[in-house]
Amino acid sequence: NAGVTQTPKFRILKIGQSMTLQCTQDMNHNYMYWYRQDPGMGLKLIYYSVGAGITDKGEVPNGYNVSRSTTEDFPLRLELAAPSQTSVYFCASGIGANVLTFGAGSRLTVL
Amino acid sequence: AQSVTQPDIHITVSEGASLELRCNYSYGATPYLFWYVQSPGQGLQLLLKYFSGDTLVQGIKGFEAEFKRSQSSFNLRKPSVHWSDAAEYFCAVGGNGGSQGNLIFGKGTKLSVKP
Numbered sequence: 001n002a003g004v005t006q007t008p009k010f011r012i013l014k015i016g017q018s019m020t021l022q023c024t025q026d027m028n029h030n031y032m033y034w035y036r037q038d039p040g041m042g043l044k045l046i047y048y049s050v051g052a053g054i055t056d057k058g059e060v061p062n063g064y065n066v067s068r069s070t071t072e073d074f075p076l077r078l079e080l081a082a083p084s085q086t087s088v089y090f091c092a093s094g095i096g097a098n099v100l101t102f103g104a105g106s107r108l109t110v111l
Numbered sequence: 112a113q114s115v116t117q118p119d120i121h122i123t124v125s126e127g128a129s130l131e132l133r134c135n136y137s138y139g140a141t142p143y144l145f146w147y148v149q150s151p152g153q154g155l156q157l158l159l160k161y162f163s164g165d166t167l168v169q170g171i172k173g174f175e176a177e178f179k180r181s182q183s184s185f186n187l188r189k190p191s192v193h194w195s196d197a198a199e200y201f202c203a204v205g206g207n208g209g210s211q212g213n214l215i216f217g218k219g220t221k222l223s224v225k226p
Contacts (some may be wrong), residue, residue, distance in 0.1 A: 058213065105152075
């Protein structure tokens with residue numbers, strides 16, 4: 001059981017570069033989420049999806065984009081990286097909206 | 112506004128001692144309540160959840176939590192802490208369905224365990 005798989009685990013970007021964080025789940029969950037975690041701030045919702053072809057903004061969507069072409073994949077795109085996007089990013093999935101399985105996280109540093 | 116407050120940023124307890132982590136929420140509708148645990152360098156793992164019914168819920172690893180509607184609280188407890196419980200604990204609240212189901216997390220409480 002792979003669960004929720006995120007890649008890469010670590011990445012350093014220069015200001016203005018772009019990249020995609022990959023997220024794949026093998027549990028056939030309809031709901032998928034991207035959160036960012038900053039020290040002492042808990043988790044903030046960036047984007048979520050309730051099924052293939054459907055995405056919606058969360059609390060902190062600016063500077064990010066997502067797509068959901070399949071049930072399994074929910075990539076997060078960072079365009080024009082900024083230092084404020086330095087964070088740990090978590091992908092999660094669930095059958096319903098609440099009971100989530102989290103990936104191990106992707107630590108991104110923007111210099 | 113919907114929110115979750117975890118008043119304690121960092122708690123240290125001795126191994127074998129009891130533990131209570133506090134969580135207060137503000138939510139306009141019937142809340143669904145959760146506790147997640149995060150070990151260093153890992154993702155979050157669900158400890159327990161409350162949807163309805165018995166207000167005392169049991170979770171994994173010997174944890175329990177009690178929902179008190181009058182106090183808007185959902186405190187996490189464990190009678191005897193083990194060194195492996197050292198981690199960060201997050202309380203979360205969500206609703207029933209749609210975007211209302213999206214979880215709102217507290218800022219977390221870091222638990223240290225003394226030998």
